[in-house]
Amino acid sequence: MRSENEPSGQKGRSFIEEARRAQIIASAVEVIAEQGFARASLARIAQHAGISKGVISYHFDGKDELMEEVVVRVYTAISEHVLARMEGLSTATELLRTQILGVAEHMRAQRTQLRALGEIFANLRDADGKLRFGVNAGEEIYQALEQIYRLGQKTGEFRAFDVRVMALTQSAAVDAMFAYWINNPGHDLDAHARELADLFERAVR
Amino acid sequence: MRSENEPSGQKGRSFIEEARRAQIIASAVEVIAEQGFARASLARIAQHAGISKGVISYHFDGKDELMEEVVVRVYTAISEHVLARMEGLSTATELLRTQILGVAEHMRAQRTQLRALGEIFANLRDADGKLRFGVNAGEEIYQALEQIYRLGQKTGEFRAFDVRVMALTQSAAVDAMFAYWINNPGHDLDAHARELADLFERAVR
DNA sequence: TTAAATTTTGGCCATGCGGTCAGAAAATGA
DNA sequence: TCATTTTCTGACCGCATGGCCAAAATTTAA
Numbered sequence: 001m002r003s004e005n006e007p008s009g010q011k012g013r014s015f016i017e018e019a020r021r022a023q024i025i026a027s028a029v030e031v032i033a034e035q036g037f038a039r040a041s042l043a044r045i046a047q048h049a050g051i052s053k054g055v056i057s058y059h060f061d062g063k064d065e066l067m068e069e070v071v072v073r074v075y076t077a078i079s080e081h082v083l084a085r086m087e088g089l090s091t092a093t094e095l096l097r098t099q100i101l102g103v104a105e106h107m108r109a110q111r112t113q114l115r116a117l118g119e120i121f122a123n124l125r126d127a128d129g130k131l132r133f134g135v136n137a138g139e140e141i142y143q144a145l146e147q148i149y150r151l152g153q154k155t156g157e158f159r160a161f162d163v164r165v166m167a168l169t170q171s172a173a174v175d176a177m178f179a180y181w182i183n184n185p186g187h188d189l190d191a192h193a194r195e196l197a198d199l200f201e202r203a204v205r
Numbered sequence: 206m207r208s209e210n211e212p213s214g215q216k217g218r219s220f221i222e223e224a225r226r227a228q229i230i231a232s233a234v235e236v237i238a239e240q241g242f243a244r245a246s247l248a249r250i251a252q253h254a255g256i257s258k259g260v261i262s263y264h265f266d267g268k269d270e271l272m273e274e275v276v277v278r279v280y281t282a283i284s285e286h287v288l289a290r291m292e293g294l295s296t297a298t299e300l301l302r303t304q305i306l307g308v309a310e311h312m313r314a315q316r317t318q319l320r321a322l323g324e325i326f327a328n329l330r331d332a333d334g335k336l337r338f339g340v341n342a343g344e345e346i347y348q349a350l351e352q353i354y355r356l357g358q359k360t361g362e363f364r365a366f367d368v369r370v371m372a373l374t375q376s377a378a379v380d381a382m383f384a385y386w387i388n389n390p391g392h393d394l395d396a397h398a399r400e401l402a403d404l405f406e407r408a409v410r
Numbered sequence: 411t412t413a414a415a416t417t418t419t420g421g422c423c424a425t426g427c428g429g430t431c432a433g434a435a436a437a438t439g440a
Numbered sequence: 441t442c443a444t445t446t447t448c449t450g451a452c453c454g455c456a457t458g459g460c461c462a463a464a465a466t467t468t469a470a
Contacts, residue, residue: 037328052448053449054429054450055449057429058447062428123328125241129239166404168378202408263417268459
């Protein structure tokens with residue numbers, strides 16, 4: 001039996017254990033992306049991974065923890081990539097453009113993860129029936145974007161505007177870009193991202 | 206027993222029969238909007254309508270037909286309303302501001318139906334697991350917005366930009382505004398809408 | 411009034427779900 | 441080697457679901 005109750009912390013998790021969890025998460029991502037959230041039962045995820053259903057229950061506290069782990073890992077990967085691209089940049093305008101283009105660049109190679117993320121965001125609910133993750137991406141992202149806007153307003157690059165509205169709008173615009181791209185495979189994601197960068201560059205001036 | 210097999214046509218449906226169907230559809234919309242697609246079971250819909258579960262099976266060929274009827278009715282009503290509002294406006298800038306300020310108010314009254322529509326579009330699948338309706342749900346709306354942008358580009362009011370990207374972004378921005386407003390009741394919706402109108406007015410120039 | 415047609419009820423069914431568990435299997439360490 | 445721990449299996453549980461239907465209730469028509 002696994003050594004302790006560890007509801008969310010990653011302490012004392014062996015390499016083997018971590019590998020199994022990663023394998024299960026990868027299967028979950030693929031099943032969710034291919035068949036949708038509603039069909040992503042533990043049985044289907046286990047079958048896709050070539051293991052028994054009980055193994056998932058053994059390595060995760062439950063289906064909810066598995067789903068949250070999927071979200072956490074995909075999100076972490078995105079933010080690491082984007083933050084790396086943003087390093088060394090100084091002006092708010094540069095940061096704004098890089099934020100939009102960097103996310104698109106990363107996700108272009110991660111369609112499966114992106115689709116799974118969207119399914120979970122739209123469907124995962126708590127016991128009360130409320131969405132576990134809001135339709136809104138999250139407060140952290142908004143605050144990060146708002147810092148960029150405030151910087152630009154401070155330096156005079158940007159005009160005066162409501163930074164919360166701008167952050168919400170930029171986040172929604174990027175989400176919509178991905179949603180459209182996923183459902184229209186021929187769509188040019190990078191061109192769309194450049195259009196968005198232009199759009200917001202003008203909107204903030 | 207109902208007189209015939211009538212998979213989709215509306216022929217030979219009595220007034221009473223039609224009223225029952227409308228009542229069931231209305232309950233389905235409310236349950237889906239409040240609890241999400243996954244929790245909108247026939248039992249919950251029936252309970253919400255104050256009728257026995259079997260009544261739904263009697264008036265509809267199955268759950269799928271009920272869901273499709275919900276989509277058809279709500280979508281038809283919404284598109285008719287939106288198109289009516291667009292008549293009589295002249296300049297592209299007027300149309301743009303009206304879309305954001307006016308349609309926002311319209312959506313406030315229709316948000317239960319819109320939410321139900323979104324849930325069905327995102328979740329209703331056929332036996333193969335494929336989405337019954339694509340996410341091309343907004344296609345008509347996108348095309349309507351694109352007409353405004355092209356008009357503005359033709360008259361020289363607007364700069365050159367990708368009209369599809371702009372339509373997607375504007376639509377997403379308004380949706381995000383409502384999502385944020387629903388989750389943050391103290392949020393000033395009208396001020397948000399004005400910020401958005403300013404944002405897009407600058408973005409298109 | 412009375413017979414026929416329509417509509418509703420409430421219980422039943424098979425299926426799939428997330429979760430649990432005893433015991434088998436495999437890995438580990440002495 | 442052999443005992444101990446970790447990991448896995450496959451069966452099982454209670455529950456909710458969509459669909460079904462005989463019988464009851466209601467409405468309609470003669």
